[in-house]
Amino acid sequence: MEKQTKSGVIYGDQNFLVPPHLNVGAFILQQILAHNSEQPALINGATGEQITFGEMAQKIVNISSSLSRLGVQQGDVVAICSENRIEFLLTTFAVFHCGAIVTFFNNAYTKAELIHALNISKPKYLFISGEVYKAQYEVIENTKLIKKYVVYDEVPLRSNSIHFRDLVERKVDINSCKYFDFKGTPHTAMILYSSGTTGLAKGAKLSHLNLIVSGLQPMITDRNLTPLMIAPWSSTMGIILIMKEMSYGRTCVYLSKYNEELFLQTIQKYKIGVLVVAPPLIVMFCKSTLVNKYDVSSVELIYSGGAPVTSEVIDQLKTRFPHMLVIQGYGMTEGTGGVTQDSDKAPKQGSVGKVLPGFIIKVVNPDTNKTLGCGEPGEIRIKGLAVFQGYVGKDLQDIVDDEGYYKTGDIAYYDEDGYFYIVDRIKELIKYKGWQVTPTELETVILQHPAVKDAGVTGAPDTLAGELPTAFVVKQPGAKVIEQDIIDFVANKVAPWKKLRGGVLFVDEIPKTPSGKILRRKLQELLSKQSPQKLPASKL
Template sequence: MEKQTKSGIIYGDQNFFVPSHLNFGAYVLQKLLTHKRGQTALINGATEEQITFGEIAQKIVNIASSLSRLGVKQGDVVAIFSENRIEYVLTALAVYYSGAIITFFNNAYTKGDLTHALSISKPKYMFLSGELYKTQYEVIENTKYIQKYVLYDDAEMRSNCLHFKELSEKHVDIKSGNYFDFKGTPQTCMILYSSGTTGLAKGAKINHLNLIVSSQQPMMTDRDLTPLMIAPWSSTMGIIRILKEIAFGRTTVFLPKYNEIQYLKTIQKYKIGLLSVAPPLIVMLYKSNIVKDFDISSVKIVYSGGAPITPESIHQLKSRFPHMNVLQGYGMTEATGAVTEDLDNSPREGSVGRIVPGNIIKISDPNTNKTLGCGEPGEVRVKGLVLFEGYVGRDMQNDYDAEGFYKTGDIAYYDQDGYFYIVDRIKELIKYKGWQVTPSELEAVILQHPDVKDAGVTGAPDTLAGELPTAFVVKQANAKVTEQEIIDYVSDKVAPWKRLRGGVIFLKEIPKTASGKILRRELQALLSKQRPQKLPASKL
């Protein structure tokens, strides 16, 4: 249970079981051995491939032993570069167990993104899919970091390559498995890349204790609700949630990538009860023209995370699907996943829930550092057992306040019952003539238009006003809505300073991170390309 002190600091429960070995892989292995060994743990909804909890336990020990024979040592970095697949989870758990450090590269990375991520973690070993091996090998090899590649698929292999089966099928007695003794000192076990919504991604160092605590945080405990996961496991939301599901012992269905028809077919086939999604999928569900062709009545809970979802979108979803209940969470890479979460089947509208165990939160004035009280919006600052170790190769002095709280850059407030409400990010607020305009608020209004499929908002520079709210819009198929129609539609629903004075630009797709956060820096770049001429001074 959370509690609030007189100082305005809110504490989540800090009592957890922490094994003496302080190895997350060993902790999960012990959990696996308590589950029914013949129970299905993971199902690939696209290929129908399955694996049981008992098989996962055996594969972890097999692969970890093989890694040791390859020369992988404590502190070595091992990378995974692949779409979601069963081998992905097996590799990650084995690396944790071995004492090495795991890192993940998003399979949608551009050449520049991949090169940048490689330069942060400098992995010695890489597990990857055959397709990415074919298309990205030259980019990876040019960095000179990788000593050995392990392929998940059959492909023409170079001399520095192994096949995954060579590592996973060398049977080891599970009772003789060994792991490093950290002697009570948490060690880094994972490098995750921050979403990079406002700049290049940073490598966040997560340790074994962070993950052990995170995996014990409460979950929706109805085991009869089969979850479906689509978030890439290279993202924080994706990897933390799948690790928690495995430790929890619930059969989980996943998909390697998103395709609307495949997604709906999978819900229907496996009678999915719990959807773990980013906000764009909620918009897809209530705006989809083909969802009526599928039976998705099994879905009881839609859990939204990774980016804000507005009350308007929730109302639209529930209007179309009254049997669905939407729960929200707020989290970040730096807190090893969730910071607040709503696990109550009667959520408070607009809220991202209450503090999650392992966290300590305060709301601060970002200018004066004063701790604020109930109902006062300010910067979210966090610390606790799940707080990361810092960024690779970066001076963190300015990232913490005097009390050791990490400055998140997110603006929020909490109510008298401890429910939190996210306003926006400090860097993303648009400043129009001294007024603050929240991009997510305008996006919610625009998404209500029946001819709009998706939207993103940012500020266009202006010599008099500072910034002009500007919308990027994806039209519904065959829609003929115009820029002026959207401007007028918004003007009728918002305060004068929130109007789209920067206009509307139509796109085929809104640029987003894997977790669904809008990449506003890319919108800014598109803005300069679309309208490279100097913007005129604004008019009232």
């Protein structure tokens, strides 16, 4: 049971029955085999392609056996660089099963980002979509890391490459296929890259135990609703949530990329009941005119993660779609996905819920390390069975405190019922003349303006004030709005120190991670490219 100690430390349920082999691939396969073999496991919402749980189980063991024949050994790193597709998950589960380590490269990575990730995890084998293979082969090959390429699509191959179908076609007896037994000792299963919102991404090592614990945590809802997944499976939110849904035997509809009309068509076609989305898509539901063309009445629940959604945005959604319930979770790569999660049974609007099983949380003053109590904002620090093993090539000493808690860098508080509320990230807080300004609060206010489609806020350096709150705004199509309109709109709704003294810059899009977090370092880069004459003068 969840409890709170007098010291202000909050516990999630720590009782877990984990298999002694500690192989998450064997754990997932066992879960899949427990479900109706004829039931669809995955459906591509764009093409209608699907796979049943029975077919999935058979292909996992086929691929696992083929990997062993290729020479993949325990501890080898196997990478996947592809859009969301059925082969992506089959590969992931098979890599786990045979004892190797899986890592993912987003198929939209730039050349520099791809090279950076390759040099972190140093994979020997790479599963890759035909499109990326054709576009990035030379870049990848120049790193001299990859021993063998496995290509998902039917494209002309180089000598060091094979087709994915060659690994799948050789059928193996499920009962005779051996998984790698770690004999109760945690080993690395996955390397995920932190979102890099404030700098270059780091490679976070997640163990088989981490992933099993995550898979045993409660689902978003126990209602019989079909979920739609659109987050890239190369992201933490995407891969962890789809793995959990698979473990619980739920048919999942997915899309390989986001397109507003396709997204809405898929909801209507498959009568989607649960949307798993980042906050920008909730804003889309609030403001889109295209939504009116489609029947979205089947959507009962929206689960949001990646960044906080304020009560104001939720109120806007409820005004337009009273039947939709928004629940939030809070998590990170270093916590193997979710750390807290709200419930659709007793939700608290604006909250990210209670501590999930497998975690212990304390909230501290980051300057004094003093543990804080109910209602006192401070840094969230976590430890427990689902907390990661550390970063590739990095010393843990700098990221944990004296008691072994991981320092998340996120500011939050909890209420008397143990519900948590996210304020912002320490590094993203704007410091104006000694005052702290949270970018997300200002973004919420700006998004209330009818001419605004999207917004991001950061601090512009200022010699007198420290930083000036500055907004980047994407206009609604055809909207006529000028900088002063936004400045005045915000000034009438916030305290004096929160005004947009850094001005407003209009842009075509707000840079974000695949999971929907605003890349404030990119906003800072955009600011640095503005000439001094174009930057607003400080109005102190």
